Amino acid sequence: MAKRRSPGSQGALRAANEARVVSALRGSPATQSEIAERTGLAHATVSNIVRDLRERGAVSTAPTVHQGRRASLVTLERAEGPTVVGVDFGRQHVRIAVAADDPIVLVEDEVALAPGHRADESLAIAAERLDELLRDAGLRRADVAAICVGVPCPIDRRTGSILGHSILPEWDGVTRDRIGEAFGMPVEVANDSDLGAIAERSFGAYSGVDDLIFVKIGTGIGSGLVIGGRLHSGAFGIAGELGHVQVDANGTLCVCGSRGCLETLASARVMAQSLSAAFGRPITTADIVRQAIDGDPATRRVVADAGVAIGRAVANAANLLAPSAVVVGGPLAEAGELLLEPVRDGFRRFALHPLATSTEIAGTTLGSRAEVLGAVTLARQTARAAAFI
Template identity: 85%
Template sequence: MCCGVTIGDMATNRRPGSQGALRAANQARVVQALRAAPATQSEIAERTGLAHATVSNIVRDLRERGAVSTQPTVHQGRRASLVTLERAEGPTVVGIDFGRQHVRIAVAADDPVVLVEDEVVLPVGHRADDSLAIAAERLDELLEEAGLQRGSVAAICVGVPCPIDLRTGAILGHSILPEWDGVTQDRISEAFGMPVELANDSDLGAIAERAFGSYGEVDDLIFVKLGTGIGSGLVIGGRLHRGSFGIAGELGHVQVDPAGTLCVCGSRGCLETLASVRVMAQSLSAVFGRPISSADIVRQALAGDPATRRVVADAGAAIGRAIANAANLLAPAVVVVGGPLAELGDLLLEPVRDGFERFALHALTTSTRIVGTSLGSRAEVLGAVTLARQSAKAAAFI
């Protein structure tokens, strides 16, 4: 059975819509407390600072998954339960998510619970060879922390914020990671010393929402990744839809203003030119006379800054219009919005819904739900873990 959840510096998303991320972070603290030695629930509460009721709920959940076992004991003269972390069984798999300024790595066994996880900051404009070397080194460190060897890894999935040509296995990195343009799956495999599966990050977000989120029974779903660019992962009829050669879901290049700004793709008025985090940050940087980050946008909007809220609302309306265009063709049951601004909750989602209702077919406005991700910034790496696990299981039958 799997022996735990995440460790490391996992940020806790405090928005009400991010309870899944909060639960995951609390589970991580409990598992980390048990890695040194078994403990009673009272001792776990003391080590983690969590409430006794929270610890009790987490221990019950982990016991149901087989991640921990409990047995009667006596603690300070009272009957108690001793909680022991079980060793992982099954193949070890790795999910890796590269972004414009980060790489997140997660190691898991054959179970939905992640063993170890960490994020490393990368410089803007990072080159593939340098970043792959950093990721490979950090992976070795995480495996050592988990008491595992590189040879125990059965499968690795690497996600990137770029379209991927499935015919050649090459990254089409002309937009978010231009430095990675033309990098192939084989080249990435060489960096990790074993074959890897390469996937688009928005596709991985869609996979994660069904595997780790609340939508395992939803067969028609769109995951929208709002970041430096805007992409979407499409699940149609219960299967991930990548298109004829892998680039389906480029929502950021849906045209919303024919006379708009020239886009890097060569068209004009693409959604990314109006509503990406990069464009929002540029607009606000001009207003405030200083560089603005995605974290600044979240902080300022939550604090009630009118300029920031206006930028978010305008972007949300444009995103809603583009989602409506996609929904009119695909009729999804759920659209999940993720990315660094998901923490804004309804400040972002309400204008998205307004834009959607204006341009979607009436039947869709009453049947398609638009919600925020409960997985926070972990959605893409959890999708990579899921895809790696599927690859490991498929290989076992070959």
């Protein structure tokens, strides 16, 4: 059975707290002390969130008096433009965000899904949770102008079908129309790594960078490519399958039919299998991150070996595309420098010297929200384009 999952990273916690502040302001303006009372958040937390929202134009502040003391009255600026929805499906989760045509995500939540979840069941869960979130925001399904759904699979742009044989085999062949039927309206469907790249260029530390590669390391390994300021998905929509770049010609057979693909050496799934065999107990992706941070030598070795292999594959891509930045995301990115430094090491070994000395490799600042923020951005673009038809 699907269940709600509490935020597992600082980025997700920050998003949840911001949503609580926005919700507290939806009925009427309030002082920061009143916001703290309504949300249960610490005054310092409220102050920081209000400051960030004000810088983004999402709220305005004005001097007032509260309980005989000078205070700041915070007012939520009414969003202009359509309401849009971003949905991010993973191997074991779905994250949903409802946003207006402004920087604010109005409401957001993540629900855990069982491994091997089937499309019809998971789409029904997502649609039901979306209706609940819309009600929380005082909206209805009819108010939604566009929905973008992200999946960890390539999308054949010619047919609108998911090619899910690797990460979500249960979704293989599911079409865009079938997903749209579940949500009761047409949807955009996109690869999750592509959405991560869109989010990094729109919200992340590399906003406005015209040439970057977003690498997502999870159950599989994918990449989103921004070239010349535009997302590059290739002739058929499946560009960026970094996980199927061959790094060992005599390596393990991959589900794609080739041998020695990057995913057979460096995905979270393979790392977990290796460590489970070593420890004699099941190891999860979260365990890998925790054990690496705690200093377990076997885990650190597995993470380092994976990082070098990923760096080598990224270098091969960079030698063709010459990005100015490579951003690493996905669940394994929470290992921080324990993963990033080996990635840089592998990159420096195999990238052309000008790239090895100038291309920046860093972790995402968006945490687990990158893909859903990319979905919101793409949905917003769809809604704006529809307004001119």
